[in-house]
Amino acid sequence: MALTLAQINSASAAHALEWLDGVYEHSPWITELALAERPFKSLAHLKLALVKVVRNAGLDRQLALVRAHPELAGKAMVAGALTAESTNEQSTSGLTHCTPQEFATIQQLNADYNAKFGWPFILAVRGPRGLGLARAEIITAFERRLEGHPDFELAECLRNIHRIAEIRLNDKFGVTPALGNRVWDWSESLAQHTDPGYAELGQLTVTYLTDAHRACAQRLSHWMRECGFDEVSIDAVGNVVGIYHADDRNAKRLLTGSHYDTVRNGGKYDGRLGILVPMACVRELHAQGRRLPYGVEVIGFAEEEGQRYKATFLGSGAIIGQFNHAWLDQKDADGITMRSAMQHAGLCIADIDRLARAPSKYLGFVETHIEQGPVLNELDMPLGVVTSINGGVRYVGEMVGMASHAGTTPMERRRDAATAVAELTLYVEKRAGSEPDVVGTVGMLNVPNGSINVVPGRCQFSLDLRATTNAKRDALAKDVLAELDRIVQRRGLRCKLEEAMRASAAPSASEWQARWERAVESVGLPVFRMPSGAGHDAMKLHEVMPQAMLFVRGGNSGISHNPLEIITNDDAELCVQAFQHLLEQLASELNKPNQP
Numbered sequence: 001m002a003l004t005l006a007q008i009n010s011a012s013a014a015h016a017l018e019w020l021d022g023v024y025e026h027s028p029w030i031t032e033l034a035l036a037e038r039p040f041k042s043l044a045h046l047k048l049a050l051v052k053v054v055r056n057a058g059l060d061r062q063l064a065l066v067r068a069h070p071e072l073a074g075k076a077m078v079a080g081a082l083t084a085e086s087t088n089e090q091s092t093s094g095l096t097h098c099t100p101q102e103f104a105t106i107q108q109l110n111a112d113y114n115a116k117f118g119w120p121f122i123l124a125v126r127g128p129r130g131l132g133l134a135r136a137e138i139i140t141a142f143e144r145r146l147e148g149h150p151d152f153e154l155a156e157c158l159r160n161i162h163r164i165a166e167i168r169l170n171d172k173f174g175v176t177p178a179l180g181n182r183v184w185d186w187s188e189s190l191a192q193h194t195d196p197g198y199a200e201l202g203q204l205t206v207t208y209l210t211d212a213h214r215a216c217a218q219r220l221s222h223w224m225r226e227c228g229f230d231e232v233s234i235d236a237v238g239n240v241v242g243i244y245h246a247d248d249r250n251a252k253r254l255l256t257g258s259h260y261d262t263v264r265n266g267g268k269y270d271g272r273l274g275i276l277v278p279m280a281c282v283r284e285l286h287a288q289g290r291r292l293p294y295g296v297e298v299i300g301f302a303e304e305e306g307q308r309y310k311a312t313f314l315g316s317g318a319i320i321g322q323f324n325h326a327w328l329d330q331k332d333a334d335g336i337t338m339r340s341a342m343q344h345a346g347l348c349i350a351d352i353d354r355l356a357r358a359p360s361k362y363l364g365f366v367e368t369h370i371e372q373g374p375v376l377n378e379l380d381m382p383l384g385v386v387t388s389i390n391g392g393v394r395y396v397g398e399m400v401g402m403a404s405h406a407g408t409t410p411m412e413r414r415r416d417a418a419t420a421v422a423e424l425t426l427y428v429e430k431r432a433g434s435e436p437d438v439v440g441t442v443g444m445l446n447v448p449n450g451s452i453n454v455v456p457g458r459c460q461f462s463l464d465l466r467a468t469t470n471a472k473r474d475a476l477a478k479d480v481l482a483e484l485d486r487i488v489q490r491r492g493l494r495c496k497l498e499e500a501m502r503a504s505a506a507p508s509a510s511e512w513q514a515r516w517e518r519a520v521e522s523v524g525l526p527v528f529r530m531p532s533g534a535g536h537d538a539m540k541l542h543e544v545m546p547q548a549m550l551f552v553r554g555g556n557s558g559i560s561h562n563p564l565e566i567i568t569n570d571d572a573e574l575c576v577q578a579f580q581h582l583l584e585q586l587a588s589e590l591n592k593p594n595q596p
Contacts, residue, residue, distance in 0.1 A: 002174030008046070009039040020172070022085050023050070023165045026068040029061075030054060042524030043173055044382065044574060051162050051380045066119045066157045072138065073098055073106045074120075085168055092132035093125040102135055109142045116146065117153055124163035128555060128568040129184055130170070155378070156557070162380060166570055179284070180573030183276045186223065190216055190260070191268040203265040203563065207308035209238060209341040216260050220275065220300045227279050228286025229298070236351035237318045237342075238302030240275075244282045246295045253295035254586065255357070255365045255545070258537055259304035259315060267565020269370045273552060273575070274537075275300040277368045280576050281583060292583060293590040294363060301537050308332045308341075316537035320544045321356030357544075364512055365541035366582065367549045368575055370567060372534050372560035376553035381528050382571045383578060385516045386549035389532045389539050390439075391473045391505030392466040397497040399488075403457030418447050418456035420491050427483045428463070431476065437468040437531050438476055462500075468531045469505050506539045509546030515585050516550050519578040534560075550578060 008016050016035055017028060024030045034049040054062060070076040070086055073095045082090065090096060098106065113121045123141055127133040133141075145153060170176070191204050193212040198205035206212045217240050224232045224242035231243040240260070243253070258274025278298045285292070301315030311327040328339040328349070342349055371377075376384050401415035425442040432440035444462040465480060467473040481497075488495050517527045530551065538547045552575045555566040 003172050005040055005043065005046070005173075008035075020169075022083060023168050023172070024054075024065065024161070025070075025083065025086065025164075027065050030057075030065070040524070043169065043175060045524035047162075047166055047169060048380070048525065050165060054158060054162070055380065062154065062158060063119060065161065066122060066154070069120055069122055069161070071110045071114075071120045072123065072125065072142075073103060074110055089125050089132075089164065089167075093127075093138060094132070094135050095125065095138070098135060102139065105139055106142070109139070109146065113142070113146055117150055119154070119157065121145065122157040122160045122164075124160045124167065126164075126167050128163075128566050129181070130167055130569060152557070159377065159380065159555075163568065166568075170570070177569045177573035179280050179576040180569035180571070182280055182283075183273070183572040183576060184567070184569045186276045186279075187268045187272055190219055190272060193219070198265065201265075204262055204268060205264045205266065205307075206260070206262045207264075207305075208261055208303045208311075208314070208338075209345045209347075210308070213238070213261060213302070214345055217300070217302070220260060224279060224298070227283035229282060235318075235355055236348050237315055237323065237355065238345065238347060239315045239319070239355075240300035240302075242279070242282070242298045244285065244296040244298075245291070246293055247291045248293075249295070251294050252361055252363050253297045254583075255297050255299070255362050255541065256367060257297075257299035257301060258367055258369060259301040261303050261305050261307065263305050263307055263561045265563060266561050267370075267559075267563060269552075269554070269565055269567050270372065270560055271301075271304060271369070271537075273370050273567070273572075274368045277572070277575050277579050281579050284580070285583075292587045294586065296583070297362075304537055309338050311338070312535075313537065313540050316540040318352055318355045319357055320540055321353070322540070322543075323352050323355070325352075359544045362545050363586065364509065364546040364548075365538060366512060366516070366547065366579075367536060367538045368579060369532075369536055369549060369551060370554045370560060370565065371551040371558055372554065374558035375530055376528070376551060377555065377558040379528065381525070382553050382574050383520050383523075383525055384528045384530045384551040384553075385508075385513060385520060386532050386551055387508055387513065387529050388468045389506040389536055389542070389549070390437075390466040390468055390534075391470045392464065392501070392503050392535070393473060393477050393499065394465075394501040395463040395497050396444075396500050397461050397463070397495055399459045399461065400494040400496065401457050401491070402455070404455045406453045406455055409455055414455050415457070415492055416455050417459040417493060418445075418450075420487050420493055421445060421459045421461045423487055424461075424480075424484055427487075428465075428480055431479050431483075432465070435472070438466070438472055439533055440465045440476060440480065466533060467505070469507075473505065503535060503539060506542035506547065508548040512546050512548035515582050516548055516578070518585060519550070519581040522581040523574050523577050525574070550575065 003019055013035055017031055020031045030053045033053045037049040040046040076082050077090055125133050193215040195205045195210050195212050217234050220240045221232050229242035230245045233241050256278045259271035303314035306312035309330045330338050399417040399420050401417040428440040432438050441464040446460040447456045448458050465476050520527050538549050541547050552571050556564040
């Protein structure tokens with residue numbers, strides 16, 4: 001019979017400990033210490049309490065916890081000596097049915113991993129959906145992590161142990177994250193569509209108005225209709241728009257959504273999560289026959305990444321009346337203009353200027369998004385409330401010196417363009433690291449026609465400078481450009497520098513950020529506030545209406561723009577629940593009678 005939180009909260013410590021036995025492998029001390037935090041507000045609260053115990057346990061106990069776990073397909077499995085929980089997990093992933101070659105490979109990986117790190121390899125083999133990883137996926141993860149740093153690997157093992165415990169708790173409480181499963185499955189289905197050249201490699205790439213992009217739009221449209229949206233359309237730039245009306249069709253709407261295009265060889269959740277989560281919420285409202293005192297408009301923005309054409313935020317830009325018609329003459333790598341691509345897709349270019357929304361008809365804009373970074377993952381926090389989207393400025397430059405013979409040019413007489421850029425790179429790292437919420441990156445370094453025996457006469461480079469406020473961004477840029485000038489003067493060089501992009505910071509509207517904070521608290525989690533270092537469609541909507549964002553933890557150390565990008569069904573469930581709570585908050589506020 002499934003456990004309940006009421007039972008755990010009211011039971012004696014001995015009984016509660018007995019009921020939760022086996023959640024952490026041979027380590028009842030974790031549960032025993034976590035029970036001191038009773039009463040638990042939710043299952044998520046209980047899970048986090050267990051995580052906190054391990055986090056505060058110290059290195060010796062953490063290592064003992066890792067070493068309490070059996071090797072994958074190891075001696076304990078062969079001897080039938082695994083715990084019931086471990087037996088279930090390893091058999092779910094088919095490790096009990098390895099081919100001789102797979103078994104030999106895993107045995108060798110076990111030996112190599114133990115020799116390098118001194119503890120067994122830990123992987124939550126039931127996976128992010130809970131259904132079990134394929135043996136090939138397990139071996140690939142094993143091989144990848146064998147190359148890791150010991151500190152990172154220990155942390156990754158502990159994170160996987162917490163995922164194992166989470167799934168075991170779900171089993172004990174009879175909990176199925178049905179909403180999270182739906183979002184996760186939608187993401188998997190949408191990822192079946194990918195551009196030619198990448199599909200053959202098993203890579204996800206969906207760029208503006210390709211066949212894969214248009215197939216995604218059709219799939220989203222179909223799902224929106226199934227969810228019960230009253231109106232579903234694909235607009236003049238390819239945005240997928242779903243409207244769920246209020247009882248009064250003239251009532252204001254809440255606007256939400258994100259983008260469905262991807263970077264090349266990207267992940268399945270960047271952008272798309274922000275479309276699918278509100279779709280799941282509308283589906284539940286429709287199933288209950290409920291209307292809110294406001295409408296909900298979900299937009300799958302057609303383009304945000306600027307991959308096929310240099311037209312970043314094309315979809316959300318059109319919604320705020322900022323479509324640049326000069327983009328229409330841009331050509332992709334195959335010489336196809338955007339105008340031709342739009343005409344081929346059957347879009348009506350003449351209607352683009354009619355897409356601009358009247359801000360007065362909207363309550364605001366909210367967006368859910370995978371974090372795309374390691375912070376939530378390292379803190380073991382499923383959700384984070386965004387305080388501001390960083391403003392940024394980008395430059396592309398070329399340092400010009402004098403190419404000369406590497407053997408005959410004395411060090412003090414060189415005009416080395418590459419070392420000058422290297423010096424600038426180190427300054428950017430030091431200056432950006434000197435204050436919180438400021439980042440700087442030299443992401444491109446290239447010596448044209450470089451040779452091993454030639455002092456570089458030219459070096460092409462980029463600068464990407466970001467901060468939570470425009471003032472911090474501009475101060476960073478001022479200092480970096482001043483240092484660049486000093487380097488150029490001291491080394492006797494020239495530098496050509498061009499500003500390539502400038503974006504203003506987008507601080508979250510305080511009232512909307514507060515709603516997200518209450519939504520996070522409603523699922524039993526503490527509020528963690530953080531800035532967004534990446535740009536999002538919310539930045540564009542910020543220009544015309546209040547906005548705020550909610551982040552969802554990413555797995556694999558939070559990596560994004562990468563095939564390893566992943567979320568769990570449990571985190572997706574919490575995100576949908578938080579979104580539902582935000583919707584209910586807003587409904588409650590609007591239903592209150594006007595105060596005198």
